[in-house]
Amino acid sequence: MFVYGMVGPLVSGLAAGAVPGFRTVLATACVAGLSYGPMVGLAYALTAALAAPVRPEATHEPDRLLRTDRTAVLQQILVNTVVFGVVGWLLYGPGGDVADWLFYTLTGGVGVGLAYGLALTAWGHWMVLARIWLPLTGRLPWAVGAFLRDARRRGVLRHSGAVYQFRHARLKEHLARTYEKTYEKR
Structure with missing residues (x-):
């Protein structure tokens, strides 16, 4: 601050x-x-x-873990908004300007909560990188979840806990070399 x-x-x-x-x-x-x-x-x-601790069985599916993390971020935003709303009410007083109080509450509560959620949580990183940045730059399809599930079903990827991994080291190395050659030319 x-x-x-x-x-x-x-x-x-x-x-x-x-x-x-x-x-x-x-x-x-x-x-x-x-x-x-x-x-x-x-x-x-x-x-x-x-906050409730994440149960070990919840980490077996990446989608479930992201949903749990998203719920925690939404709770953080709600708590921030309530705290900023109460403190803002104390600062602006019952006779104060309601528009100022509302602006203070929303920018403080929602803004700080969303900044925390996007910058410091797995769900935020997922949203910024996998759902927005990588599809915008053409490095991942827009339906990332469906793409990962399909790759897993076809045997290209497996998931271990909360992460997806390549099943075949040679395919991983080939894709890495292809990526380097493609983006070195730019």
């Missing part, structure tokens, strides 16, 4: 065409770190307290 507080005034200042002073940046960083830090810490502590 301290770094977030430092970056905010820098970006705002640069967008306005002026570079803010060091004291302004440091003051904003301290306020952000001391005000938002405890809220985010409280939200993560509540989420950790409410």
Whole structure:
């Protein structure tokens, strides 16, 4: 949160065409770190307290594990939104501006929860890389799950716990060489 507080005034200042002073940046960083830090810490502590451990049998199917992780991310977003909503209500007060409170609640709760979910969880990495980036760049088909299940059914891939693996080392090496040759030309 301290770094977030430092970056905010820098970006705002640069967008306005002026570079803010060091004291302004440091003051904003301290306020952000001391005000938002405890809220985010409280939200993560509540989420950790409410989280149920993953049962070993749930790790046998990659799809089930991703669903479990997605549920945990949605719970994190919900807890963040409630914590930011309550604290925002305390900051803006019952007589305060409802639009400001709502903006604070949604950007803080949903924004921080979604950032956490996309950056720090298996489901987030799956969404960003396998469902968005790799299909956009043409390196995976859009129906990734169906593609992996079909490759497993055909005996090209197997899954061990939560991961898919090539069954044949020669095929894996051939695909790696082909990939290197193809993308070295670019």
